[in-house]
Amino acid sequence: MKLRKLVSVAMAGVMTLSLAACGGSGTADTTAAPAASTEAAADTTAAEAGETEAKEAAPAGGVAKEDLKVGFVFIGDENEGYTAAHYKGAMEMKDALGLSDDQIIVKWNIPEDETAQDAAMDLADQGCQIVFANSFGHESYVIEAAKEYPEVQFCHATGFQAASSGLSNMHNYFTAIYEARYVSGVVAGLKLNQMIEDGTVAKDACKIGYVGAYPYAEVISGYTSFFLGVRSVCPDATMEVKYTNSWASFDLEKEAADALISDGCVLISQHADTTGAPTACEAAGVPCVGYNISMIATAPTQALTSSTNNWGAYVTEAVQHVVDGTEIPVDWCKGFSDGAVLITELNEAAVAPGTKEKVEEVEAKLAAGELHVFDTSTWTVKGETLDTYKKDDGNEYISDGYFHESEFASAPAFDILIDGINTIDN
Template structure:
């Protein structure tokens, strides 16, 4: 009888588990999952939560969705099909998310890198400027020509802030070095990224950094026999003779947290901006970087995590020599999120959109 009772209970529990509605989670990507960068990092996060939650969730994604009307159509389609939670993973999806969210108040939307929220819309991003600064320390020490190239995506605060943090890291260890910026106005265009990198290499850059999703700029650096710094993920396999490291994303734990909150009914709209202390961003470092440099980076990393140092502590001057951040001051999050000026060791302009 005991065995039969146990068997009946097991069957009932299994039946309840199978009949439970799986949480439907959708991801909208601006690039291909194979970009080795931004979208690849988000999709690793999606795969991570699939393993964590198993049959309790069902995920889907659509890649290479253009910002604008197409993104609104895709996001609306997921909401219409009853998806409980939708992650929109590009800044340009912001208005599309807000528009769709108004019509589907029971659906939860999470928008990456934006600033508009609603009762059923939250935002999330990481303080990638922290590892950007650390990568600048490496670039400033490793350069010999003092010309460091940066292939930049779009002239938006997110990108400008990252370039500035990188440049400040360089300036901290090498005041003679300059960061030369070329804009490509694309998140993912390997041919254009490589062309821009070659333009920088031709003016003498011996370190190439980037803000896009493909490893094309690093591959160009390797072909020219100089160093490179990637972005978004570990890209060493694409340019092993060139790659010094990269600021990287780790979305899995954050996606796990949000999904658990939605399942428990405790989710509330928020504007999340986590840093290295949360583990959502970090710096990958290759073996091409000398141990002495790694130790220096480690010291600054611990100082940033413990909040005894901030990459944007003043005094900071812009390209015209104007004091933007007084000595000892730190810009507010609002000022960082709206940054539209370059620090004084950056060569290049910010096109006004």
């Protein structure tokens, strides 16, 4: 056993399994619920009484459900929207597959450094047959863990290196969140039209603001799809994007939203993980669209909806592959047609009349493949319509009249700065 494995085993022996740790700032691992020990004791008593049922036989190459352990490496905790959505997906998987609480082990608040590798390896040492990690910066460390544990499956959200790693046990996954951002943009555009009609906003001053985390393709794809959704119903809109250079900072996100509002933005959206922007919008009386979770509790008069992911769709599928002994896709990305993305509930106190009906229409078209978010007839670059776009991977991303987002790999690839959007750093 290598030194790193010995360290991981030693750490596992001294770690306290406490669900309360998920709310703290330090790293910790927990089972899904504190009742696990009680359930285990009950199982033991039943076994002694000869009342336990025989284990379900595992398929050849698979794992019996009773023997499963599933590990999660999370960048945050349940108080941060992005991780909260991932944890919700983990719990949906647990319920769907009938797993017990002690079969789910979570590592909370794991930073994007070697701690991520240690966490992933410790989960493998604890017997997890499959390990998930949810932050972009975890990827290189998860790959190193996958090299050390070829018998364990490692699944990483938002990354792009699985295919090139040459590892059969390394996988990338993401959702077609750009579809949900487009729909949330439609909601925002309808609100802008209402504001124009009632005289709140001048038609020639219809500028929206966007609080972005980093200038990565993931964020560019997100704010562009949102903007195209807005423009599909409100063609006069323009956008200003302000980066925080942080995935989750309440203060920086609130500060960015305040700055955008001061600069004349009349509606705010975000690709950042806290409630900072909606807090600023509620105070300023500016409508907003969130991400990951509903922001209505934070901005009851201003939050319209949020784009969000159903991570349970992937996690359940991937774990089922382990149970069945079948291959997990190297890259996975699904959208409305598979229930992997959605928008949160519409705030009837804030959205424009007719929003629900329009949302249903657009979602149906996306699910049926009748509507392509990055249709090249709807956007230009320096006044020109693009008919070709090749990246370093050698793929041609524009064909059949639209940019084929997340089709060559699960991670977002759209990194084009289109007309109508202005970006600034924090």
